[in-house]
Amino acid sequence: MIKINNLDFAYKNTQVFKNISLEFPKGNIYGLLGENGVGKTTLLKLICGLQKPQHGSVTVDGLIPSERQPQFLQNVYFLPEEVITEDTTPEKFVQKIGVFYPRYDFALFNQLMKELEVDLSKKFNELSHGQKKKALLACAMSLQTDYLFLDEPTNGLDIPSKALFRKVISQYCSDDTTVIISTHQVKDVENLIDPIVILDRDDVLLNASFAEIIDKVYFEYGPERLQNAYYTEMLPGGYINVMPNTEHLESNVNIEALFNAVMKNKETIKNLMK
Amino acid sequence: MNNTLDIKRFGKVLRRDGLNFFPNLILSLAILWAIPVVIYLFTSLMPTDGTKNVFDAFGRINIIETLTKIAIIIAPARLYQYCNDSRKGIGYAMLPASTLEKFLSMVIYCVIVTPIIYVAGALAIDSILALFNGPYEGFAATYYFNEFAQIDSSIANHDVAGLLDDTWPIFVKNLSPTFLRILSLLGLLTLSSIFMFGNMIFKKRKTGKMIGILILLAIIIMIISINYVANNEALIEYFNQINENNVTEFIERMIFIWMNVALYTEIIVSALLLFGVYRKIKTQKY
DSSP: OEEEEEEEEEETTEEEEEEEEEEEOSSOEEEEEEOTTSSHHHHHHHHHTSSOOSEEEEEETTBOGGGOOHHHHTTEEEEOSSOOOOSSOHHHHHHHHHTTSTTOOHHHHHHHHHHTTOOTTSOGGGSOHHHHHHHHHHHHHHTOOSEEEEESTTTTOOHHHHHHHHHHHHHHSOTTOEEEEEESOGGGGTTTOBSEEEEETBEEEEEEOHHHHHHHEEEEEESSOOTTOSEEEEETTEEEEEEEOTTOOOOOOOHHHHHHHHHHSHHHHHHHTO | OOSSOOHHHHHHHHHHHHHHHHHHHHHHHHHHHHHHHHHHHHHHHSOOSSSOOOEEHHHHHHHHHHHHHHHHHHHHHHHSTTTTOTTTTHHHHHSSSOHHHHHHHHHIIIIIIHHHHHHHHHHHHHHHHHHSSSSEESOHHHHHTTHHHHHHHHHHHTTHHHHSOTTSOHHHHOOOHHHHHHHHHHHHHHHHHHHHHHHHHOSSSHHHHHHHHHHHHHHHHHHHHHHHHHTOHHHHHHHHTOOTTTHHHHHHHHHHHHHHHHHHHHHHHHHHHHHHHHHHHHHOOO
């Protein structure tokens, strides 16, 4: 379990987090959403131990990430947004790092490369940006760490690749694996993530599962714009209205509409979800 | 699980760094290996007055030693170029090994493996060139490991230790072959630790910036020393007593003192810089 308590973090004069507390229980695929620059990547780096909190604490299964102990590092893998590769094949790369991870599975790597349609024989620098990203995802998943952190994983992927990405994440992540996907492209992770964490500058606006969200918020698709909606958006054929769910009606979460509703009614929805 | 030093895991770190060693450093080493070959060709082609141009083995050993130092200087930035890079260094930071294991592996490759591989290659090339009837006479490899023995005998011929009175500490008077070996190896360790530290604190143009800092430091130390000597009457009086009868004794004594100052400076500087490298690996933020 990842526990963040009273975390303060700033880059020089820019405050990123101020007294935030969050918990990520094990075994879920979390969507870490937020506008550009709110600190999604910074939060992942703090959880990975690549940055150190200035105040408060971050623990992962009771271990302090910034101490970078092997016991912690062998259970986490962070795939950054920027594709950084070595002058080698993905196969050689994964063999080189795989030996450090106790549950690394080379057969799984080959299978994932096949599923993601990446050419095994080519070096990283012979692959396209999207292919590199998929190869690195296959490497990351074959390590079978308890925690997998993906920073904007769908950036640069074409539409079929985004579908493949969703497929492999949902198919190959075990029930014990905790995945945190940081993204601002919410549609790419629809039907994949649950719970959702929405960050704002200095604050956490939402940290709730789909069940908790639909218990309190109702997504109504209809022909008209409703007055008491938190947020309304025009869709082909009508409107989507994000409403308070006072009558406990069932609906499907529309992540993009939810995100926009949260951004427009920060305090209201924050208090509603408490 | 041992989170400080696990031999099996350390072996994996060594293997990983070893796999990066040749792709990252081989081109630089090849250029350094080519220099004695260029010198050979240059010496062969130089016009002579009928006698054969000769470049003796001791001169070549000096060149190999200088080039070894250059290999040591460039090794950290070539082998661990991105370890403190905020984007490219993430893989290094997240590698499941302890700080001590990463640090020891870095020290082994920069301080031990690089000079051994360079010297072995350079001596092999020298031996091949010496087989031809060219300017390289004698095998540098034959004399390379006897160098200390020659220094020993040269020291024995000058009873330097006897020149210092009893007020000098024992370590100063014991100018033994072991002392010289330690001093020589410490010099390489200090050189390597300086550039390993530079590799950890600078993000770009690491070696160049460190050389710049060393030049600046040398100038500052020189200015301070000159000022100190110029304003120290006792020292000036001591220098004034030097004449043609005691100048050799003076020079030998100075060398002797310098060697001991160097020994302690190198120990302190190496220890501090290596600790700095360790701390940077442990606390580097990305």
